[in-house]
Amino acid sequence: MFIEFGIKDFIDILLVALLLYKVYKLMKETGSINIFVGVLIFLGVWVLVSQVLDMRLLGGIFDLLQNVGILALIVLFQKEIRGFLLSLGARGRARSFFKFFGHAKSQSVDRAEIMPLVLACLNMSKQKVGALIVIEQEVPLTEVIRTGDTINANITQRLVENIFFKNSPLHDGAMIISNNRIKAAGCILPVSHDLNIPRHLGLRHRAALGISQVSDAVVIVVSEQTGAISTAHEGQFRLRLSAEELERELTRVKVVGK
Secondary structure, three states, X not given: OOOOOOHXXXXXXXXXXXXXXXXXXXXXXXXXXXXXXXXXXXXXXXXXXXXXXXXXXXXXXHHHHXXXXXXXXXXXXXXXXXXXXXXXXXXXXXXXXXXXXXXXOOOOOOHHHHHHHHHHHHHHHHOOOOEEEEEOOOOOOHHHHHOOEEEEEEOOHHHHHHHOOOOOOOOOOEXXXXXXXXXXXXEOOOOOOOOOOXXXXXXXXXXXXXXXXXXXXXXXXXXXXXXXXXXXXXXXXXXXXXHHHHHHHXXXXXXXXX
């Protein structure tokens, strides 16, 4: 007896494989790969007991554990799930979709609006002053802003450098820029636990990658050890940028706030 296998079945298997791959990547980035493997083993045993061996009593117990396990996983990984759902609506695919139908907001970047940030980062790089600057895009960073001190000032080179001056009480936290204004400084960011981050990168870089993984923000990092300028966007680093490369990167992603 042959089992019918059509195009719908192929698409079904392909979608399940893609879903498992995405979950695997998410677990690997957050350092929870062992939990992912454990869940797969549990599902395999559950299918074997319930569907293959048809053990009703043991299968019923596994059914109950499955219902409770789903709730437990939601509680354990609520931050990761929230970040994944935010990324679906905030990143390039959603913006391209709305742009296609003519609903996306048009943005133009004036070089004069970017240069205060570029020049401040260049000076801090030469003096090896550490800095962490988060530029809000479509995903609101209200909760992150609340962790710091409100500033709500225009972006100027002198102000940016003074905030990250080594003796400043705000230099250890992150600066948040929204709507072309410095909203807050000294803010606390979620730290990425991605095991693929190079070991020579410090806590600032991990925090930059962390906020870029749960939002569409663009993050500028100036290393206190080397003075190197880097950016993080959509979970990806661009390391050791020159002033010209930083300017092009900020222009490319159209960042002057929202």
